[in-house]
Amino acid sequence: MTLVELMPFSVLVPLIAAPLCALLPGRILPWLLALASAIASTVIAALVLPQAIDGPLSYAFGNWPPPIGIEYRVDSANAFVALLVSGLAVLATLWGRKSVNEELDQPQGVFYSLFLLALAGLMGITLTGDAFNVFVFLEISSLSTYALIAHGPDRRALLASFRYLIMGTVGATFFLIGVGFLYIMTGTLNMADLAERLPEVADTRTVHVALAFIIVGMGLKLAMLPLHLWLPNAYTYAPNFISVFIAGTATKVALYVMIRMIYTVFGADYSYAVLPLTAVFLALALAGMFIGAWTAIFQANLKRMLAWSSISQVGYMLLGLALGTVAGLTATFLHLFNHALIKAALFMAVGTVAWRVGSVRIEAFRGLGRQMPWTMTAFALAGLSIIGIPTTAGFISKWYLILAAMDAGQPWLVALIVISSLMAVVYVWRVIEAAWFQSRPADAETVREAPLSLLVPLWLMVGLNFWFGLDTRLPVAGATAAAEALFGPTGVTP
Amino acid sequence: MREHGILRIVARLLIPLIMLFGLYIQFHGDYSPGGGFQAGVVFASAWILFVLIYGLDDALKVIPERAMFVLMLLGVLLYAAVGIAGVLLGGHFLNFYPLLPGKHAAQQFGIITVELGVGVTVATVMMLIFTQFARRRQLLAEVNEEVD
Numbered sequence: 001m002t003l004v005e006l007m008p009f010s011v012l013v014p015l016i017a018a019p020l021c022a023l024l025p026g027r028i029l030p031w032l033l034a035l036a037s038a039i040a041s042t043v044i045a046a047l048v049l050p051q052a053i054d055g056p057l058s059y060a061f062g063n064w065p066p067p068i069g070i071e072y073r074v075d076s077a078n079a080f081v082a083l084l085v086s087g088l089a090v091l092a093t094l095w096g097r098k099s100v101n102e103e104l105d106q107p108q109g110v111f112y113s114l115f116l117l118a119l120a121g122l123m124g125i126t127l128t129g130d131a132f133n134v135f136v137f138l139e140i141s142s143l144s145t146y147a148l149i150a151h152g153p154d155r156r157a158l159l160a161s162f163r164y165l166i167m168g169t170v171g172a173t174f175f176l177i178g179v180g181f182l183y184i185m186t187g188t189l190n191m192a193d194l195a196e197r198l199p200e201v202a203d204t205r206t207v208h209v210a211l212a213f214i215i216v217g218m219g220l221k222l223a224m225l226p227l228h229l230w231l232p233n234a235y236t237y238a239p240n241f242i243s244v245f246i247a248g249t250a251t252k253v254a255l256y257v258m259i260r261m262i263y264t265v266f267g268a269d270y271s272y273a274v275l276p277l278t279a280v281f282l283a284l285a286l287a288g289m290f291i292g293a294w295t296a297i298f299q300a301n302l303k304r305m306l307a308w309s310s311i312s313q314v315g316y317m318l319l320g321l322a323l324g325t326v327a328g329l330t331a332t333f334l335h336l337f338n339h340a341l342i343k344a345a346l347f348m349a350v351g352t353v354a355w356r357v358g359s360v361r362i363e364a365f366r367g368l369g370r371q372m373p374w375t376m377t378a379f380a381l382a383g384l385s386i387i388g389i390p391t392t393a394g395f396i397s398k399w400y401l402i403l404a405a406m407d408a409g410q411p412w413l414v415a416l417i418v419i420s421s422l423m424a425v426v427y428v429w430r431v432i433e434a435a436w437f438q439s440r441p442a443d444a445e446t447v448r449e450a451p452l453s454l455l456v457p458l459w460l461m462v463g464l465n466f467w468f469g470l471d472t473r474l475p476v477a478g479a480t481a482a483a484e485a486l487f488g489p490t491g492v493t494p
Numbered sequence: 495m496r497e498h499g500i501l502r503i504v505a506r507l508l509i510p511l512i513m514l515f516g517l518y519i520q521f522h523g524d525y526s527p528g529g530g531f532q533a534g535v536v537f538a539s540a541w542i543l544f545v546l547i548y549g550l551d552d553a554l555k556v557i558p559e560r561a562m563f564v565l566m567l568l569g570v571l572l573y574a575a576v577g578i579a580g581v582l583l584g585g586h587f588l589n590f591y592p593l594l595p596g597k598h599a600a601q602q603f604g605i606i607t608v609e610l611g612v613g614v615t616v617a618t619v620m621m622l623i624f625t626q627f628a629r630r631r632q633l634l635a636e637v638n639e640e641v642d
Contacts, residue, residue: 008587016574019567062580062588 003047004057008072010044010086011127011137013037015120022113027101030112035093037116041123042086045079052079053481058129066129067190073129076481077333081256082126083478084337088248088344089119095348095457096241099355103153103239111151115245117144122253131179131265132189134257135172138221141253142168145246149238160233167220167230174217175257181210182265194265207266208274214261215275221254224318225288228311235307240351243303247310247347248340255317255336259329262321263486272324281322286416288315293423297430302350302360305427306343309386312420313339319413320401326483327404333479335397338468342385342394345461349379352450352458365431367440371447374455376435378462383428385465388421392469396476505547512540516617523609524602530609534616541617542624550628559625562618569615576607 017037024030051057056075060066066073074082093115104111121141125134146168150161183189185206186197201207220227231251235243262271271277292312299305313335320332352375353368354360369376385392388399398417405413440446449455468475516537523529545553576588583592590604591597 005581005586012574012577012587016571016578019570019574022567023564060586062590063586 003051004059006044007048007057007074008059008061008127010041010048010082011072011120011123013040013044014116014123018113018116018120021116022109024109025107027108028097030107030109031093031097031100034112034116035090038086038089038093038119041119042083042090045083045086045123048074049076049079049083049478052076053477056485067188067193070133071129071190071192072127073192074127075485076478077260077483077485078126078256080333080337080478080482081253082123084340085122085126085249085253086119088340089245091457091461092241092245092248092344092348095244095351095454095461098451098454099240099351102355103241104151111148114144114148115242117141118148118245122249125253125257129191130189131182131191131194131261135176135179138172138175138257141250142172142221145242145250148242148246149234151242152237152239154237156233157237160230160237164230164234167227171217171220171227174213174220176217178210178213178217178261181206181213185210191260191265195267198266198270202270211261211266211271211275215258215277218254218258218261219284222251222258223311223314225284225291225311225315228288228292228314231311232304232307235310235347236301236304240303240347240354243306244344244347244351247306248344251310251314252336252340255314255321255332259321259332259486263329268324268487278322278324281318285315285318285322288312288318289416289420290315290423293420293427296427297423299427300362302362302365302431303347306346306350309346309424309427310339310343312424313343313386315420316398316401316417319417320404323404323408323410325404325408326487327400327407329483329486330476330479331397331401331404333482334400334475337475337479338385338393338397338465341461341464341468342382345382345458345465346379346386348454348458348461349375349382352454353379355454356447356450362430362434363441365434366438366444367435368447369432369436371440372449375450375458376432378455378458379435380428380432381462382465383432385469387424387428390469391466393465393475394469396469396472400476400479502547505543509540509544512543513537516540516613520609520613521606524605530612530614531616533609534613534618535620537613538617538620538624541621545624545628550625554625557621559622562622562625566615566618566622569611569613569618572611572614573608576604576611580604 014037017033021030021033024033048057052074053076056073058066059072061070100108100111118141121137121144124137125141128134128137146161146165149164150158179189182194185201185204186194188194188197198207223231235247238246262268289312292308292315296305296308296312299308317332317335317339320328320335322328350360353365353372356372357364357368385394388394398421402414402417405411405417516533519528519536520530520533523533541553580589580592581587585592590600592600594600594603
């Protein structure tokens, strides 16, 4: 079996393991199967990445040659995102067992089955080279995510899930309308084929509208500022394991789809000329950075604080995209990778406290620094990464973003990036202050440090933040290759 | 609605016909309009009619909920198994040609088996969704008792 033939199995393994998982009894077996499938998926994605950087791999399902059949087409951009998604799934699953046991009494076969479906959906969106197939996998991952969020221990999880369902469905429908318009005009759904056929019809209103619909649809999924309202509640009330997983992956994959449609299908020159994307993305990115960080400062619920911080971080990624240069896109991909590591680490730390203390409100963190030193130190270190202190992963992506802004001749953006990073200092500091500089309330019971099965994955995640802050070869090479692959010759010229 | 004679007699006549029609759509899906999804829905509608007339308890004696759940997953696994068989016999995922010697026979066998998986899953999912809604009052009563 060659590597190309192995490649689709990073989607198929979790997809096929999902129904098997639902049949397994008890708690430990479903978890083991989920972990094993996530690891298999990661190994395949890791094997594919170096090959994909050399040149795109193409796999035709059922041996139906593209553009008739469904094609998986993997270049460095999606191989990079696929490795991130699957790798994060492994670490989240490692961490998640105790947390899920705490939150769910019943047998967990169906829960982990839904998780595997969400993973398969996200991997499928990433690897496929077919625009309609993106929609199918988008629905697979979204529907399973709605169900997973509804598993949250709080009853408000149901409402959060329902709201996400409504908004997410609107987003997916917009995307589908856009793809439908493209199909009407070109008669094809294959992305590479679309890119070839679009120039002929590029100047029609239908294609302009298609681009707008696709950008708004994906903007909803990735929580671009005015379309972000589903996100805070979804992240807050989801089970902690699911918060860790979707905070690191779901919005990133939506962003990848948006970039893929803009750059590969429509072509960057065309997209940025037809729609005022630079102005729109710039305005929304800055608004997101500041409103997200500002709102995060005032949240008493730390999961909600991290959710708002995610909206702010999505702003940085959009900012790179708004610049419309190779350097900007590199920064976007870098931050996509690094933010996934940071936010997963932060959600794991908060989830670990929730497991021990039973609350994620800031009052519950008072004086915890002495009682759970390892957990709170991990939170503080991951916090440094989200602020962007040198030697952390967060610094690397902000550094590249600043370089890209300077490069694009917009030095005033540098000041704004630094100011919004300082706002991150405020919301991280609130937690550190509560944990170390306030004493434990007298009536609060003494808690012990969390067990190793939670601490080891958490510290692994924090370690990765520092590893990729010091040894930047993998993310920078991956992000550069991704950006260069997208700026490749497949673009449409107006 | 068991006490309504007309409804009961009509349903008794219709249910087997609806099921037969479902199977017809299922097994003609490879060369005429139809296929697993439509067949599954039609087949499940026969069972739903049975529930409406005879009540959920009797219907669950015909097919218990756990059996529906397992069949729902087995349908997906049947689909996946056909796909994997294509890979094991040297083709790509969901390639039907390596399954049987003749080209047409292989395609027909592949598509019929895949559609059977779809049909089983769609039918049981429809039945499960209906069961969940039908049991809602009963579940609510149980929750309220716990609250009291």
